[in-house]
Amino acid sequence: MTASLLLLYICAALVLQLAVGGGVAVWRLRRIAPGTAVGPGEGRPETIGDAWPGWREFRVARRNIEDAGATQCSFHLMAVDGGMLPPFKPGQFLTVRLHVANPGTGIPGGSAMVTRCYSLSDRPRPEAYRITVKRVVAPPDRATVPPGGASAHLLDRVRENDVIEIRCPAGQFFLDPDPLIPAVLISGGIGITPMMSILHWCLDEQPDRVIYLFHGVRNGREHAFKATLEELAASHRNFHLSIVYSRPNPDDVQGRDFQHTGHVDVDLLRRILPRGKQGFYVCGPPAMMESLVPALRAWGIADEDIHFEAFGPASVRSTIGASPEAVLVGEDQLEIAFRRSGRTLRWDGRDASLLAFAERHGVPIDTGCRSGSCGSCETRLLAGRVQYPQKPDHVITAGTCLLCVGTPASHLLLDA
Numbered sequence: 001m002t003a004s005l006l007l008l009y010i011c012a013a014l015v016l017q018l019a020v021g022g023g024v025a026v027w028r029l030r031r032i033a034p035g036t037a038v039g040p041g042e043g044r045p046e047t048i049g050d051a052w053p054g055w056r057e058f059r060v061a062r063r064n065i066e067d068a069g070a071t072q073c074s075f076h077l078m079a080v081d082g083g084m085l086p087p088f089k090p091g092q093f094l095t096v097r098l099h100v101a102n103p104g105t106g107i108p109g110g111s112a113m114v115t116r117c118y119s120l121s122d123r124p125r126p127e128a129y130r131i132t133v134k135r136v137v138a139p140p141d142r143a144t145v146p147p148g149g150a151s152a153h154l155l156d157r158v159r160e161n162d163v164i165e166i167r168c169p170a171g172q173f174f175l176d177p178d179p180l181i182p183a184v185l186i187s188g189g190i191g192i193t194p195m196m197s198i199l200h201w202c203l204d205e206q207p208d209r210v211i212y213l214f215h216g217v218r219n220g221r222e223h224a225f226k227a228t229l230e231e232l233a234a235s236h237r238n239f240h241l242s243i244v245y246s247r248p249n250p251d252d253v254q255g256r257d258f259q260h261t262g263h264v265d266v267d268l269l270r271r272i273l274p275r276g277k278q279g280f281y282v283c284g285p286p287a288m289m290e291s292l293v294p295a296l297r298a299w300g301i302a303d304e305d306i307h308f309e310a311f312g313p314a315s316v317r318s319t320i321g322a323s324p325e326a327v328l329v330g331e332d333q334l335e336i337a338f339r340r341s342g343r344t345l346r347w348d349g350r351d352a353s354l355l356a357f358a359e360r361h362g363v364p365i366d367t368g369c370r371s372g373s374c375g376s377c378e379t380r381l382l383a384g385r386v387q388y389p390q391k392p393d394h395v396i397t398a399g400t401c402l403l404c405v406g407t408p409a410s411h412l413l414l415d416a
C-alpha cells in the first residue's frame with residue numbers, strides 16, 4: 001500500500017467517524033427533547049421543537065371513551081396539513097379553540113368561540129396528539145346554571161373527522177428528566193391526564209426510573225384508563241400504582257379495583273413512599289390542591305420538588321416565581337382605566353384578578369382558562385405595572401398583561 005493510499009484511508013475513516021458522531025448527537029438530542037428544561041422558571045418559552053405560531057387545524061382521528069360512566073373521552077388529533085407534530089414535555093397542555101353552540105349564554109341558537117386548555121394525555125408521538133376531556137356538570141348547589149360549555153360540546157358534538165383549532169403545546173408543569181429522581185405522581189379525577197403522558201414517556205424512555213402513581217377517584221364508574229394502568233403496573237416492576245376511591249360502589253372490590261378508600265393524603269404517602277429525594281407532581285380538583293400541596297410542604301418537601309397544575313382558577317399559593325413587586329400606592333387609590341370601553345374605575349382590592357374586576361364592572365374581556373395558561377385575556381398595557389402573585393404558564397408578550405392572574409401594581413391604562 002502506498003503512503004498516499006494510506007493517507008486517503010485515514011481521511012476517509014476520519015470523515016466517517018465525524019459523520020456517525022454527528023448523526024448520533026442529533027438523534028440523542030431529538031430523543032431527550034421532552035423535558036430538557038427543569039422546573040418552573042428555568043428557560044422560557046417552555047415549548048420545544050418546531051412549535052407553530054397561532055392556531056393550527058387538527059382533525060379528530062379517533063375518539064375513545066375512557067371510563068365506565070362515559071364521562072371522559074380521549075380525542076386523537078392529527079394535523080390537517082399532514083405535517084409532523086413537534087414533541088412536547090410530558091405534562092404540558094394544548095390550547096383548543098372551539099365554536100360552541102349556545103355556550104351557557106341561555107340565548108337560543110347563540111354561539112361563540114370558546115378557548116380552553118387540555119393536558120396532553122399520551123407521550124409525544126410525531127403523528128398525533130391525544131387529549132382527554134371530562135364532562136363538567138353544573139355545581140350541585142346551582143342546578144339552574146348550564147353545564148360546562150366546551151366539555152359538553154367536545155363530548156356530545158365533536159365526532160371523528162371534525163376539525164378543531166389548536167395552539168402548540170405549552171406549560172410549565174412537566175417531568176424533571178433526571179432518571180435518578182423517583183417521580184411521585186398524585187392525581188385526582190381528570191387530573192390523571194398529564195400523569196398519563198408522564199407515565200407513558202417515563203416507562204418507554206426511562207424504564208429503570210422509579211415511579212409512584214397515587215390516583216384518587218370517586219369510584220369505578222369514573223376510573224379512567226383503568227385497564228391501561230393495571231396493565232402498566234403489572235408489566236413494569238418500577239411502577240407502583242395506588243388507586244384510592246372516595247365513595248366505592250357496591251360492585252367495586254378493594255384489592256382488585258382499588259387499594260385504599262378515602263382521599264390521597266400525606267398519611268398515605270408516608271406509609272407507602274420510601275425515604276429519600278423524590279419529585280412530587282400534583283394535579284387534581286381544588287380541594288386536593290388546596291390541602292395536599294401545603295401538606296407536602298408541611299411534611300418537609302422542598303418547594304423545588306413540588307410541581308403542580310390546577311385545571312381552573314389557581315387555588316394554590318406558590319412561593320416559586322412570585323412577583324417581588326409590592327403595590328406602591330394604597331390599594332383603594334389605584335385607578336384602572338379601560339381605554340376602549342371609556343371607563344375609569346377604582347381598584348378596591350375586592351377582586352382576585354383584573355379579569356374579575358373588569359367582569360364585575362361589565363367591561364368585556366375575552367377569557368379562556370382563567371388561570372394564566374391560555375393567554376386569551378392578554379391585553380395591551382398602555383401605562384402602569386401589573387403584578388402576578390403566581391408566575392403564569394403563558395409567556396406574556398412584551399407590552400401586554402394577563403388579566404386573569406394579574407393585579408395592579410400601580411395606576412393602569414389598559415387597551416380594553
Ligand SMILES: Cc1cc2nc3c(=O)[nH]c(=O)nc-3n(C[C@H](O)[C@H](O)[C@H](O)COP(=O)(O)OP(=O)(O)OC[C@H]3O[C@@H](n4cnc5c(N)ncnc54)[C@H](O)[C@@H]3O)c2cc1C
Nearest residue numbers: 117118119133134137138146147148149150151193311369
Ligand atoms: C392547564 C390546564 C389543563 C387542563 N387539562 C384538562 C384535561 O386534561 N381534561 C379536562 O377535562 N379538563 C382540563 N382542563 C379544564 C378545561 O380547560 C376546562 O376548564 C373544562 O373542560 C371546563 O370547561 P367548560 O367550557 O366545559 O366549562 P365552563 O363552561 O367553563 O363551566 C365551568 C363551570 O361553571 C358552571 N357555569 C356555567 N355557567 C355558569 C354561570 N352562569 N354561573 C355559574 N356557574 C356557571 C358550569 O356548570 C361548570 O360547572 C384543564 C385546564 C387547564 C387550565
